[in-house]
Amino acid sequence: MSKPSVSVERVSKKFGQSLKSTLKYGLVDSMQRLVGLENKPGLRPGEFWALQNIHFSLEPGDSLGIMGVNGSGKTTLLRILNGTYSPNEGRVVLRGRIGALIAAGAGFSPVLSGRENIYISGALLGMKPKEIKRKFDEIVHFSELGEFIDMPVRNYSSGMSVRLGFAIAVIGTPEILLVDEVLAVGDIAFQKKCFERIHKLKRNGTTILLVSHSPGQVWAVCNKGMVIHRGVTEGISSVEDACRAYENNNAQERLKNATSATGTSFVKDYGGTRGGSGTAFITGVEVLNEKGSPVTTLEFGESFTLRYRLRLDERIERGILRVQIDSEVHKAIAIIDNYEVHNKLMDLPVGEHVCEIRIQSPNLRPGVYSFSSSIVDKDVGVHIFYEHNHAKILVEQSAAKFFYAEPHASFQLNADYKTLH
Amino acid sequence: MVEDNVPVTIYEPNQQRGGILWGLRQAFQEISLSRHVIARLFWRDFVAQFRQKILGYFWALLGPLFGILSFLFLFFVGVLEPGEGEIPYTVYVFVGSTIWACLPGSMGAVGNGLQTQADLILRTRIPKLALAISSLATVSYNLLISMITMALVLALMGFKPSWWFLAYPLLALPMVLLGTALGLVLSVLGTIAKDLVTFATQILSLFMYLTPVIYLHSSIQNRFIKTLVDFNPVTYLVEVPRSLICLGKAEHLDIYFWSVLGTFVLVSVGLRIFYLLEDLVAERL
Numbered sequence: 001m002s003k004p005s006v007s008v009e010r011v012s013k014k015f016g017q018s019l020k021s022t023l024k025y026g027l028v029d030s031m032q033r034l035v036g037l038e039n040k041p042g043l044r045p046g047e048f049w050a051l052q053n054i055h056f057s058l059e060p061g062d063s064l065g066i067m068g069v070n071g072s073g074k075t076t077l078l079r080i081l082n083g084t085y086s087p088n089e090g091r092v093v094l095r096g097r098i099g100a101l102i103a104a105g106a107g108f109s110p111v112l113s114g115r116e117n118i119y120i121s122g123a124l125l126g127m128k129p130k131e132i133k134r135k136f137d138e139i140v141h142f143s144e145l146g147e148f149i150d151m152p153v154r155n156y157s158s159g160m161s162v163r164l165g166f167a168i169a170v171i172g173t174p175e176i177l178l179v180d181e182v183l184a185v186g187d188i189a190f191q192k193k194c195f196e197r198i199h200k201l202k203r204n205g206t207t208i209l210l211v212s213h214s215p216g217q218v219w220a221v222c223n224k225g226m227v228i229h230r231g232v233t234e235g236i237s238s239v240e241d242a243c244r245a246y247e248n249n250n251a252q253e254r255l256k257n258a259t260s261a262t263g264t265s266f267v268k269d270y271g272g273t274r275g276g277s278g279t280a281f282i283t284g285v286e287v288l289n290e291k292g293s294p295v296t297t298l299e300f301g302e303s304f305t306l307r308y309r310l311r312l313d314e315r316i317e318r319g320i321l322r323v324q325i326d327s328e329v330h331k332a333i334a335i336i337d338n339y340e341v342h343n344k345l346m347d348l349p350v351g352e353h354v355c356e357i358r359i360q361s362p363n364l365r366p367g368v369y370s371f372s373s374s375i376v377d378k379d380v381g382v383h384i385f386y387e388h389n390h391a392k393i394l395v396e397q398s399a400a401k402f403f404y405a406e407p408h409a410s411f412q413l414n415a416d417y418k419t420l421h
Numbered sequence: 422m423v424e425d426n427v428p429v430t431i432y433e434p435n436q437q438r439g440g441i442l443w444g445l446r447q448a449f450q451e452i453s454l455s456r457h458v459i460a461r462l463f464w465r466d467f468v469a470q471f472r473q474k475i476l477g478y479f480w481a482l483l484g485p486l487f488g489i490l491s492f493l494f495l496f497f498v499g500v501l502e503p504g505e506g507e508i509p510y511t512v513y514v515f516v517g518s519t520i521w522a523c524l525p526g527s528m529g530a531v532g533n534g535l536q537t538q539a540d541l542i543l544r545t546r547i548p549k550l551a552l553a554i555s556s557l558a559t560v561s562y563n564l565l566i567s568m569i570t571m572a573l574v575l576a577l578m579g580f581k582p583s584w585w586f587l588a589y590p591l592l593a594l595p596m597v598l599l600g601t602a603l604g605l606v607l608s609v610l611g612t613i614a615k616d617l618v619t620f621a622t623q624i625l626s627l628f629m630y631l632t633p634v635i636y637l638h639s640s641i642q643n644r645f646i647k648t649l650v651d652f653n654p655v656t657y658l659v660e661v662p663r664s665l666i667c668l669g670k671a672e673h674l675d676i677y678f679w680s681v682l683g684t685f686v687l688v689s690v691g692l693r694i695f696y697l698l699e700d701l702v703a704e705r706l
Contacts, residue, residue: 026613033697083546086700092432106544109465111472123461124545
């Protein structure tokens with residue numbers, strides 16, 4: 001059995017939380033080392049683990065997508081793999097020549113021509129002068145710069161500059177390739193070419209580690225995935241499972257500060273997030289799962305109930321309780337009220353009431369949803385009470401789905417085709 | 422490391438824990454492996470410096486020449502005539518300050534080397550030592566330029582130097598080595614505490630007054646200062662090359678050789694400190 005091309009063994013990395021603690025511990029560590037003392041393992045006040053106990057290995061030809069929200073530690077891991085940062089604990093073993101697409105465009109001098117910069121950037125990426133000379137035409141062809149190759153780089157458009165940087169970085173034939181979200185460069189045609197190049201390397205046995213925010217990019221390139229959340233990971237899984245876990249983590253973060261697609265427009269229109277005539281109130285709202293427990297997270301397709309507590313200081317004889325569901329990007333994806341759904345109005349006497357709206361097997365895609373509710377008197381043209389975004393839920397990714405195609409749609413392909421598997 | 426014809430890279434915590442000899446060997450390997458990069462970076466900065474200028478590469482000579490115009494002006498109007506030693510005073514000061522300039526020049530270049538190349542440290546796998554000392558290529562080129570300007574100025578003053586003048590780069594090398602040793606330590610410590618290089622530069626400009634660069638050794642009246650100057654090894658790193666260039670002979674050659682040896686030892690110590698601390702650099706850039 002071949003040895004793993006990438007072996008990350010219980011790697012941890014810590015950083016200072018502030019510039020002050022970074023300076024202080026930097027000086028302390030330096031002095032300790034200069035007098036022959038070992039630096040203390042573990043965290044000191046003002047430090048945090050950017051990565052903790054990361055452990056995995058990859059075989060030649062594997063491609064791993066590393067995902068995580070901002071500040072999760074994925075770039076720190078890539079920098080450790082690139083030799084930029086030293087781990088505080090653990091060890092990394094890499095077998096084979098390493099290429100890094102992190103370095104696309106590194107060292108470019110704007111006053112020099114594209115031709116001259118190819119030699120500089122190539123050298124910085126570890127290519128020998130002969131190798132650069134040999135691959136020069138291929139680089140120019142890949143970058144699509146043609147006759148502009150002798151023009152100073154500062155006169156290039158940003159797209160041209162990025163294409164040149166990427167071409168130099170990607171034309172090498174590394175055995176391990178580290179990629180940091182740079183696949184999304186240039187126009188769509190160039191991006192397609194970049195993906196094709198990456199796939200060619202992959203077919204030739206290059207081990208690829210791609211750090212990305214984009215599950216779509218990871219899914220397109222990788223066969224394995226790993227999610228890092230606050231410096232820790234549960235390890236490698238299938239790329240689909242990793243994308244689901246990443247989306248869930250991401251949505252959990254968004255849930256904390258979620259604003260619906262309605263955003264501030266309603267607030268502006270209504271003069272606040274909560275208001276009304278002052279005679280009727282929604283004093284509480286809860287989202288209940290099928291067991292009747294209050295929840296903030298639901299599985300995909302799970303039925304749920306919205307339980308409202310109402311207080312009326314005046315009777316409403318022809319009352320409507322209405323809820324609007326907003327997603328993060330679209331407002332009013334569903335509006336439910338007793339009048340539209342059941343063609344019935346509620347007679348609500350003075351006092352406190354509990355009303356429930358049950359939503360059966362909803363087809364809400366994974367993501368964060370918020371609820372805005374109102375009490376309406378059918379005979380009065382204004383909301384007796386309204387409150388925006390007073391409840392939120394997160395619909396999690398489903399283990400059984402990936403693209404969440406509409407289950408009720410029909411699919412017919414009137415063409416001859418063959419399947420690959 | 423190579424295993425079954427496959428290069429193996431291992432990253433471990435604080436792996437650069439070798440001794441002084443290990444540091445020298447590691448430095449030699451890293452510089453040798455990165456020689457193409459160092460050459461390209463020098464070429465990039467050199468070419469970019471003179472591109473899109475009317476006089477182009479002539480600026481390499483004209484720049485330093487304009488810099489000494491004020492000095493020549495003071496000489497020709499007779500302000501700089503405080504009496505003659507064995508070497509005419511103006512020549513004494515000019516040659517002395519040219520040799521001295523190698524020390525702050527190389528210290529600043531190497532000391533700021535990592536901070537100026539921060540982007541490359543964060544994005545490429547080039548050894549940090551190679552990036553730190555890549556600026557030394559500029560120091561070497563400045564050494565040659567200052568040799569040419571020195572020849573022109575001495576000719577204008579009507580002073581004929583000895584044949585030792587041709588060995589100027591070699592004679593100035595100990596000052597470059599001393600600056601490199603200090604710069605290596607500052608390059609790593611300077612990324613942790615950003616003001617260290619500035620602080621060291623200020624200290625060095627004060628230290629110049631403990632070295633007979635612009636005054637004659639014989640003119641020191643204070644005995645304490647005279648003792649300090651005598652015990653300052655840099656005194657001999659400036660005086661001996663200056664005397665050899667101007668007079669073709671020098672005193673205190675034995676102390677000079679010990680001082681030169683000291684600069685080699687200091688570079689080894691500087692490398693040791695660099696390797697001990699280099700892994701703390703990137704995360705603080």
